[in-house]
Amino acid sequence: MKHRFFALAGTAIVLASAVGLEGQMAPAHPSVEMNGVKAAMKLQTPVEGFMTVFNGKVDLRATEVVFEPDGAVKDHYHFGPGIRRVLEGELTLIYADTKKEQVVHTGEYFYEPGDANIWALNRGKEPAKLLIVELVPAGVKGSRTRRSGCPTEGNRLLK
Numbered sequence: 001m002k003h004r005f006f007a008l009a010g011t012a013i014v015l016a017s018a019v020g021l022e023g024q025m026a027p028a029h030p031s032v033e034m035n036g037v038k039a040a041m042k043l044q045t046p047v048e049g050f051m052t053v054f055n056g057k058v059d060l061r062a063t064e065v066v067f068e069p070d071g072a073v074k075d076h077y078h079f080g081p082g083i084r085r086v087l088e089g090e091l092t093l094i095y096a097d098t099k100k101e102q103v104v105h106t107g108e109y110f111y112e113p114g115d116a117n118i119w120a121l122n123r124g125k126e127p128a129k130l131l132i133v134e135l136v137p138a139g140v141k142g143s144r145t146r147r148s149g150c151p152t153e154g155n156r157l158l159k
Helices: 002-019
Strands: 034-046 058-073 082-088 090-095 101-105 109-112 118-121 128-137
Touching (some): 082 101, 090 128, 101 109
Antiparallel strands (some): 058 118, 058 128, 082 109, 090 101, 090 118
16 A cells, blocks of 8 residues: 555656646757657657646657667657657667666666656677657657757657
């Protein structure tokens, strides 16, 4: 019972953050530098359920991203927070504010809050595949960089 309470409380905090994101768009930022990266949105569905305050305000999105060897996404933000899992290969994450590096291997997870600038690089010799599960404001199509507020389509699912 105690675990259920903390799980629901944590979910409520994350969803509340996502709902308030729309009004927090910052000034313009240049387009994202990407190379050797292909993304495909697999699912986007409205959040519905017992926490009715969030129903209709937030969507849950799942995207698969393939990084070819030497593929990278540099300065970028996500529109919403989410959990990532490396499905194949490994990725090196570089946190822009601290320059700290983290290597994430097949089967491992990491969290991106959305408002942190994290580079993702494939320094390996094989492709790396990443699953992104994130919360976005309801009805958002394509993607949006947190700083620019400019919608993009197609393979621009990494913000």
